[in-house]
Amino acid sequence: MARQIKIFDTTLRDGEQSPGCSMNLQEKIQMARQLELLKVDVIEAGFAIASSGDFTSVREIAKSIKNCTVASLARALPKDIDTAWEAVKYAKKPRIHTFIATSDIHMKYKLKMRPEEVLENAVHMVRYAKKYCEDIEFSAEDATRSNPEFLARLFDCVIKAGVTVINIPDTVGYTTPDEFYNFITTIREKSDYLDKVDISVHCHNDLGMAVANTLAAVKAGATQVECTINGIGERAGNAALEEIVMAMHTRKDLLDIYCNVDTKQIMRSSKLLSTITGVQVQPNKAIVGNNAFAHESGIHQHGVLEERTTYEIMTPESIGLSQNKMVLGKHSGRHAFEDRLKALGYALSKEEIMKAFQQFKELADKKKMIYDEDIEAIITRNTIIYPEVYKLKRFVINSGNTITATASVILINSDREIEEVSIGDGPVDAAFKAIEKIVGIDMTLEDYKLHSVTEGKDAQGEAVVKLKHDEKIYTGRGLSTDIVEASIKAYLSSVNKILYSKE
Numbered sequence: 001m002a003r004q005i006k007i008f009d010t011t012l013r014d015g016e017q018s019p020g021c022s023m024n025l026q027e028k029i030q031m032a033r034q035l036e037l038l039k040v041d042v043i044e045a046g047f048a049i050a051s052s053g054d055f056t057s058v059r060e061i062a063k064s065i066k067n068c069t070v071a072s073l074a075r076a077l078p079k080d081i082d083t084a085w086e087a088v089k090y091a092k093k094p095r096i097h098t099f100i101a102t103s104d105i106h107m108k109y110k111l112k113m114r115p116e117e118v119l120e121n122a123v124h125m126v127r128y129a130k131k132y133c134e135d136i137e138f139s140a141e142d143a144t145r146s147n148p149e150f151l152a153r154l155f156d157c158v159i160k161a162g163v164t165v166i167n168i169p170d171t172v173g174y175t176t177p178d179e180f181y182n183f184i185t186t187i188r189e190k191s192d193y194l195d196k197v198d199i200s201v202h203c204h205n206d207l208g209m210a211v212a213n214t215l216a217a218v219k220a221g222a223t224q225v226e227c228t229i230n231g232i233g234e235r236a237g238n239a240a241l242e243e244i245v246m247a248m249h250t251r252k253d254l255l256d257i258y259c260n261v262d263t264k265q266i267m268r269s270s271k272l273l274s275t276i277t278g279v280q281v282q283p284n285k286a287i288v289g290n291n292a293f294a295h296e297s298g299i300h301q302h303g304v305l306e307e308r309t310t311y312e313i314m315t316p317e318s319i320g321l322s323q324n325k326m327v328l329g330k331h332s333g334r335h336a337f338e339d340r341l342k343a344l345g346y347a348l349s350k351e352e353i354m355k356a357f358q359q360f361k362e363l364a365d366k367k368k369m370i371y372d373e374d375i376e377a378i379i380t381r382n383t384i385i386y387p388e389v390y391k392l393k394r395f396v397i398n399s400g401n402t403i404t405a406t407a408s409v410i411l412i413n414s415d416r417e418i419e420e421v422s423i424g425d426g427p428v429d430a431a432f433k434a435i436e437k438i439v440g441i442d443m444t445l446e447d448y449k450l451h452s453v454t455e456g457k458d459a460q461g462e463a464v465v466k467l468k469h470d471e472k473i474y475t476g477r478g479l480s481t482d483i484v485e486a487s488i489k490a491y492l493s494s495v496n497k498i499l500y501s502k503e
């Protein structure tokens with residue numbers, strides 16, 4: 001039968017220890033309510049003795065949260081435990097979480113205590129906390145660099161003193177999955193009491209293995225995992241809640257475990273935290289990154305359009321996103337392009353699609369992001385329906401504030417390349433004059449406008465050129481991320497319309 005794994009969220013305590021992630025009272029309450037909707041089992045609301053603000057936050061969260069256990073961290077000191085209890089006692093399900101370091105390095109240099117003193121102090125403080133609260137979690141800080149014999153003995157002593165949860169933290173993100181699996185297995189073998197309480201793990205991400213280590217620990221028998229939304233936390237952060245939960249969900253076949261988290265609330269929780277802290281997750285972050293459900297390359301897009309599971313191991317809906325994203329860019333192919341045209345409401349012939357696709361690819365080579373407006377611009381404003389008697393091959397402009405602008409333009413007419421050079425009053429005027437020399441039509445420029453049709457630094461500029469010929473006005477439009485190119489295209493489009501009208 002599948003085992004339940006309890007989710008202990010420490011976004012509001014260890015997560016808040018991330019530089020730049022401090023939250024005020026209202027923000028912490030808002031985040032705690034979202035964690036309740038997410039259905040985590042335990043919310044570590046703060047470290048009550050840290051400041052009066054933290055004390056108030058823990059107390060107010062304890063008052064307002066009904067369905068989760070609310071915990072406060074406390075050093076193994078009476079004043080910390082008193083303060084933690086004063087704050088969490090309002091909770092429906094309160095927990096005091098006390099800790100002391102157990103590695104030689106921490107005991108010697110930081111606590112300046114001998115191992116036996118640490119053990120005695122831990123037992124003493126657990127008994128002290130137990131007077132207040134039934135649910136006591138004990139953490140052996142820096143457990144993964146501690147002696148396993150010592151840990152097993154200490155755990156047995158604190159369990160006999162009343163601890164309900166033993167936490168085995170990888171405080172400095174030092175361990176590896178195999179090593180952590182063996183470490184927990186060894187301690188379970190050496191301890192007489194560990195299996196009578198919940199075994200928790202709390203992994204940091206210094207070597208990028210926090211989630212992998214957490215899952216290895218679960219395999220070794222851990223029943224509670226400590227984690228944070230978006231993986232925020234001290235230094236490189238804690239194990240990310242969304243990654244652990246979705247790994248459990250997606251690889252049920254391997255892990256045979258479950259948790260109570262409502263995965264559909266994951267995205268909302270991630271976004272709320274980013275909004276509150278102002279710290280955005282990296283785009284390629286697993287599960288909640290902007291690109292986690294986005295496909296840009298043609299082969300992948302084609303696969304997903306045929307059958308989503310070709311490239312998606314979980315659904316966007318399962319984490320509360322409405323859909324995946326097909327990002328059009330230079331790696332995209334015809335299938336995705338046609339799909340987007342359909343979604344935008346265009347019913348084009350095969351030939352028109354091919355032509356538009358060609359232009360889309362040219363644009364994608366110049367522009368990082370192709371927006372729907374870019375595609376609409378290609379379809380509706382370009383010269384698809386007019387035969388191009390003259391086509392632009394290449395142009396070179398020499399221009400500056402102290403020299404006369406010169407343009408060299410090469411056009412193609414029935415497979416023939418024709419080149420002309422002209423000077424002008426600025427680069428656009430020079431280019432227009434060079435084209436005029438090539439096409440040799442009697443026409444006057446009536447109007448010329450330029451504006452941006454899409455967003456961003458690499459926005460497309462649309463040029464509109466009106467040419468007068470035989471008392472009639474011919475309007476041409478051209479699009480490009482380069483304004484001179486857009487202008488040349490617009491000019492040529494007018495010229496081609498004049499020539500078309502003569503056929």
Ligand SMILES: CC(=O)SCCNC(=O)CCNC(=O)[C@H](O)C(C)(C)COP(=O)(O)OP(=O)(O)OC[C@H]1O[C@@H](n2cnc3c(N)ncnc32)[C@H](O)[C@@H]1OP(=O)(O)O
Nearest residue numbers: 017047049050051075076077099100101110111141171234
């Ligand atoms: C691995 C972790 O994430 S542990 C949690 C880390 N989080 C935080 O530290 C955030 C909140 N911390 C704070 O606001 C402050 O550090 C406080 C209020 C807890 C303590 O502040 P101060 O009294 O000024 O002490 P300071 O932080 O400089 O030093 C820590 C003291 O706690 C002692 N200490 C550290 N851990 C423990 C422990 N688990 N049990 C008992 N004493 C401890 C240290 O030995 C040191 O003692 P000393 O003052 O007698 O030398």
Ligand SMILES: CC(C)C(=O)C(=O)O
Nearest residue numbers: 099139141142169171
């Ligand atoms: C207080 C403990 C659980 C901790 O945050 C750690 O060891 O990383």
Ligand SMILES: [Mg+2]
Nearest residue numbers: 014171202234
């Ligand atoms: Mg920690």
